[in-house]
Amino acid sequence: MLSFSAVGPTPSPGLSSEADVISPELLHILHIFHDLLVKGKDNFSYSWRMESEYVELLPRVCAVLGDSGQSVVDDTCLEKLLDCFQAITKNETELYILQRIPCLTHIIVNIPKQRDLNPSTLSFIMRLTGLFAASENYFHELENDGILSSLFGSPASLGSETWEEATVRCGWLLGIQNMLQHEAVIQFLCKYDCIDEIIRLQKDPSIFVASTASQLLANILSFSLQCSELASLGNGSKVQLNDTVAALHSVNWSDCVYAITGHIEDFLKSGVTSNIQQALKLLSKVSGTNYPVAIVSLWPKIEGSIKLLLKGDLTGIGQPLTKLFLNVSRTVPCDVLEPKIWDLLSLLLRLLNQAEALTLASGILKLKNCPQSLRMQAATTLFQPLNYIITVTSVQPEEDTVLLDASSNYRADIEHRLSRKSACINLLCQTLSHLLELLQMPSQKIELPYQALIHSVLTVLKLCIGTAIPTTSAGVSISRHLIGCIKVQRAGIDVLGAIPQWAGRIKEVNSALKLLLDYIRNPDTDSTVLKKALQALFHWMLHCIEAGDSPALEPTLKEFLDGDFFSVMKKRLFDVHWEIRDSALEFLGQLCFQFKEVESFCRLIGSCGIPHLVLELLSDPESYVRASAISALGKMNYLSPNWQTLPNENSVTVMKGNILPHLLDILNQDTEGFPRRAAVKVLADWLKNSHMLSSCELDNFVPIILKIGSNDLDWEVKVHSLELAEAFIDQSSSNSLISPYAVSLSNSTHSAQVKVLLQTLCDAGIFIILFHALWDCDRPVAQKACEILMKLKRITPGADSSQIHNKPNGHKPNRESFAEWLSSSNFNLQNVSDVMEIMIALDLEFQHQQLVRSSDHIESSLRSLLQDILAAAENSEDSGADCY
Amino acid sequence: MPEIKVTPLGAGQDVGRSCILVSIGGKNVMLDCGMHMGYNDDRRFPDFSYITQNGRLTEFLDCVIISHFHLDHCGALPYMSEMIGYDGPIYMTHPTKAICPILLEDYRKITVDKKGETNFFTSQMIKDCMKKVVAVHLHQTVQVDDELEIKAYYAGHVLGAAMVQIRVGSESVVYTGDYNMTPDRHLGAAWIDKCRPDLFISESTYATTIRDSKRCRERDFLKKVHDAIERGGKVLIPVFALGRAQELCILLETFWERMNLKAPIYFSTGLTEKANHYYKLFITWTNQKIRKTFVQRNMFEFKHIKPFDRTYADNPGPMVIMPGYCVQGTVGHKILSGQRKLEMEGRQTLEVKMQVEYMSFSAHADAKGIMQLIRQVEPQNVLLVHGEAKKMGFLKEKIEQEFSINCYMPANGETVAIVTNPNIPVDISLGLLKGDSTLGPVPDPKKPKLMHGTLIIKDNSLRLVSPDQAVKELGLSEHHLRYTCKVQIQDHHSEQDTLNRIYNHLKNILKDYPIQHLPDGSVMVESILIKISAMSEDQSTKDVLVSWTYQDEELGSYLITLLKKGLPQSIAL
DSSP: OOOOOOOOSSOOSSOOHHHHSOOHHHHHHHHHHHHHHSSSOOOOOOOHHHHHHHHHHHHHHHHHHHOTTSOOSOHHHHHHHHHHHHHHHHHOSSOHHHHHOTHHHHHHHHGGGSTTOOHHHHHHHHHHHHHHHTSHHHHHHHHHTTHHIIIIIOGGGGOHHHHTSHHHHHHHHHHHHHHTTSHHHHHHHHHTTHHHHHHHHTTOSBHHHHHHHHHHHHHHHHHHHHHHHHHHHOSSOOOOHHHHHHHHHHSOOOHHHHHHHHHHHHHHHSOOHHHHHHHHHHHHHHHHSSOHHHHHHHHHHHHHHHHHHHHSOOTTTHHHHHHHHHHHHHHSOTTTSSSOHHHHHHHHHHHSOHHHHHHHHHHHHHOSSOOHHHHHHHHHHHHHHHHHHHHHHOSSOOGGGOSSOTTOOOOHHHHHHHHSHHHHHHHHHHHHHHHHHHHTSSSOSSOOOHHHHHHHHHHHHHHHHTOOOOSSHHHHHHHHHHTTOHHHHHHHHHHHHHSTTTOSSOTTHHHHHHHHHHHHHOTTOOHHHHHHHHHHHHHHHHHHHHHSSSSSOOHHHHHHHHTTHHHHHHHHHTOSSHHHHHHHHHHHHHHHHHTTTOHHHHHHHHHSSHHHHHHHGGGOSSHHHHHHHHHHHHHHTTSOGGGGGSSOHHHHHTSHHHHHHHHHHHHHHOSSHHHHHHHHHHHHHHHHHSOOSOHHHHHHHHHHHHHHHHTOSSHHHHHHHHHHHHHHHHHHHHHTTOOTTSOOOOSHHHHHHHHHHHHHHHHTTHHHHHHHHTTOSSHHHHHHHHHHHHHHHHHSTTOSGGGTTOSSOOOOSSHHHHHHHHHHTTOOTTSHHHHHHHHHHSOHHHHHHHHTSOTTTTTTSHHHHHHHHHHHHHTOOSOTTOOO | OOEEEEEEEESSSSSSOOEEEEEETTEEEEEOOOOOTTOSSGGGSOOGGGTOTTOOHHHHOSEEEOOOSOHHHHTTHHIIIIIIOOOSOEEEEHHHHHHHHHHHHHHHIIIIIISOOOSSOOHHHHHHHHHTEEEEOBTOEEESSSSEEEEEEEOOSSTTOEEEEEEETTEEEEEOOSOOSSOOSSSOOOOOOOOOOSEEEEEOTBTTOOOOOHHHHHHHHHHHHHHHHHTTOEEEOOOOTTTHHHHHHHHHHHHHHHHTOOSOEEEESSHHHHHHHHHHHTGGGSOHHHHHHTTTOOTTSOSSEEEEOGGGOSOOOEEEEEOSOOOTTSHHHHHHTTOOEEEOGGGOEEEOOSEEEEOOOOOOOBHHHHHHHHHHHOOSEEEEESSOHHHHHHHHHHHHHHHOSEEEOOOTTBOEEEEOOOOOOOEEOHHHHHHHHHHSSSOOTTSOOOOOOEEEEETTEEEEEOHHHHHHHHTOOOOOOEEEEEEEEEOOSOHHHHHHHHHHHHHHHOTTSOEEEOTTSOEEETTEEEEEEEOSSOTTEEEEEEEEEGGGHHHHHHHHHHHHTOOOTTOOO
């Protein structure tokens, strides 16, 4: 029998007698609690005071939960409390927690008996009970005392009104799920006919409950079969899948397995679509578990029904069948099942309508070990809609522009679907999005006909803006559906942009570039489509460069750039929509950075007047655009230096020397954070990635920028300023041949070099900024400053561990005490020896440990949670209705 | 029958986050995409896997509509569009589109800067998400596609908040988002057409509350502030920067002016400052008074309220007024729930010595307001979201009782299906109308008129035309269907004579009908044809064959009843 200690409704002010003596087990639990809840485990030492408070608080919280008159703050508190217990029970098989905090058992036993119990509380208790019952010993104790049967036996015992609450049903299912760790649970479920209830819950009106029920059935089935496997084959023996399945057929399965398989068989044969769907979904989940034995064992019982289904009407069951077959083919070796899964996939592919077949085809093309013939069949299915469009829009399509040969028969429904506007748009969008998925895969399992693919996508995109002239009435009808259709435009351009990475030499480069420019030029192009068109154009231009053998511009691309590309871009830079201006700037920045080595490109962009326009956009009313203009200018500065020396007035104005004052102005005056962030980031990148700044610029501008940036109110401006400082340090140290990453060497040469370096940093005001930032209210800023200082400390002579923080003025880590210490010690941060002394005195490691923790680690701790629950219960005034 | 289905993924019997899926006329619309402030993990975002099994949200959803900029309504948007990959249209009003990124950036700052989370959406993602947003004007009908249209209405609550009407064909749904039915100091009251939607989805935060007079609450607030200042103290009001900050600023500014107070009022720089800028920019969205006085004096340019500078910082006590809700796991929540000791970093413990007051200034409609809006809109059904279950239950009963309509309150994950009566518009051909009116008397608009025609579906439209026209248009040949019945009568006369007797008998009875004796010997009344054939064995028994078209079904039945009674002896030959 379990023994329960009574928990008083009002907490005693002092420690409970149990809490006075804390055993090692409890200490262990509390340590886990603390580790799990306080983010970023550290060496924070535990105090007896804290632990005893947990012990005091938990029983009081249990008392609150047990008092049906009191309401808990909100459901999130209970969820978070469950997270804690879940973490504990994962590590604690012996459940010390229940021995030491008996009130937990008390709430499991007594709370469910109460009337008018809050459904959320009951759901919490069920899930908590499940967590504890995952321990077999404790499970038996709870079962012997009738607690499990009262909670999980029959839902009727909970009362029909209570059961009507979806949260209770969900708690019931999750409770069972939690305890499903040993075979005794299976016997319990059989004994109390729980399986029937779970089967019923698959049709629950709540999608959360229905989905949980289905998953639970799959888990019970798999777990139960695993138990049988263990019983028949023993532990540790490695056998083939077929042998395991054979061994399983020779033993008696549990009643649970029979009940679930019986249910699946009945539903598959029922002829009722919703029942068949439910059975197929459950089978998909079974095949989705990491235990292929389960689905292989079931297969002989269901394959007959599946075959029958494939012979009948597939309306409504195509999707679940697709999911099941694909799941099975991913988890089960192909030769294990009969009929072969490949044959089934092939058959289903033939039987499904075009829209449903697309998903299956795409799934097949992603499979690893699929036969080539099936892959070809899938590819044919996937290409059919596009091929149909090519056929009906061209007079006599060229051979390499046709995706499929003439012998491929179209599905009956393709023509019909493409003749109706919404169906046509949906079918094309689906086809294109599956194609995109394929193209985005890291490797291709099949050689796609890229030439024809490009041609077909170009045709679709041309139809969308009315530049294709169809030759047949079907083509005309499709073009009517597609003209101006943003959905298809978006999907098509995405595919077009993804092709160049796979295709080798492409015939259609010209057409692709021209079409994309048409889209960019067209004033009716939607801003989202235009953004995609620019991205796709970038990929095509990149393809041209990569396809060329020399660093010069490839002729097609040169011809394209010599056309009206730049004038179109110039128009777009001053578009009325900020989204378009921003996308154009992002594109130009990306392009300039990528083509920075291509001299002819640099010359073209230098002479086209675009940099001048970008400069004008620094005063755009929209802050996002200003920020993008800064980034674009930043990237333009990577262009080969020749472009800046062109005798062109526009290009001269944007020479780097002239941008710096602009950046400084923005940093000083812009009221929005994005442009200021971009300005400092550009400078930091210049300094980090290449030696973009002259030593004169370094000396003149960097200290000013650092000073302004580090006093900014925006945390990201401050972080970027510190990145700039770090780049400055790196560059200064490389000039003085010292690596800040190197372990300090205690020879006099090194020491002298370091001092020179530190003096440079002192002169630039770096240490003033770093010591100020070390106590910044924005954590990432302080963290970055701390990391830089740690790096510098490593090369500082005399800063080895024995000498660290041995100064008499052991200061507390905060801004005020540090400032006080600095002034009382008369430190001068321009003086190298003072700086070195400060760095040696600072315990930066400790500071860093503090900073990596989140700022709400105290509020998100268990103790804080428990306190909040208690406070909410004591202060149950009705103010909860308020919200934002 | 067509159905409208509603599944809340959030805001179903809770006020955590709003995310409601509506399926109407084959279109799927997501209403709001909020985040739950109470969680720091994935649970803060809606779980979209429940609505699409294959994860293809772009294919599944036709559009997303955001009602206003509060994070519990828009906080999951960048997650949905940039991390899950939804690539379809997102609609919100112009002010919401302008302010949304500020809130999202602020939220990101809290999450990334303060809490140190790394796997979170970036500034670039917020920008990319906002670039997908289509901004809409109030009362502008936006055509999402050929079938789906939306229209925004003013909702009060916060700057740019909108209610939205969604229409597909004849079916429509109104979603209120959060709204306020009483104008406050800077915003107006919600307003919508009497659009009689099939379903009205309303927030119900204050489902059971009849809020005390706003004036009383304001007076109480000002008195508390004033008393604290009179005592030489300071008052800290940690207010959300957008919305209530402006409301309280106007309140304090007016009070200061009236009382000629000199004590300084500060607001923190940063968000509030930025927010005031947007209020000035979108002045047309504020209330009438502010709009009217805008030229003389902009109410958002405060004389007494100055930006707070860090150099002013000292102990802020002795009073803190919390004008809104604080989520669990924050210092605000602790103070509000009465905790007097707060553990701070470095194992410091702070004692809460100041006075703490809670005053609700959130701008939601109370129970009276919700009923008022339902009365205005006249919906067929109501569905409550964004409220607590018990309170919703109470309001649900009240709505059903008062308006005699169904009211639903699904929990998260539960689907409500509402059957709608399809109202299919049909064009009637002029020919049919004219033809019908020439036959009958002058049409009476109060009486329904029965019309015979053929319904044809051609080029995606329905038309009612005359059978002749239908046959012609569809290129079909006409077939006539006749019903025939045989009645035996006893008459010893010859076949011809019997037919004459029938003719005369009918002429006597059916005086208003044209009755013809045809050359082939048969009798015709309207389309009804009567013929005689004698039984070979018994000359006195005659078979009378009656045949008629379906249009004359009634008359045909009457004649058969008549003939079954036999012919009177008095009828002449």
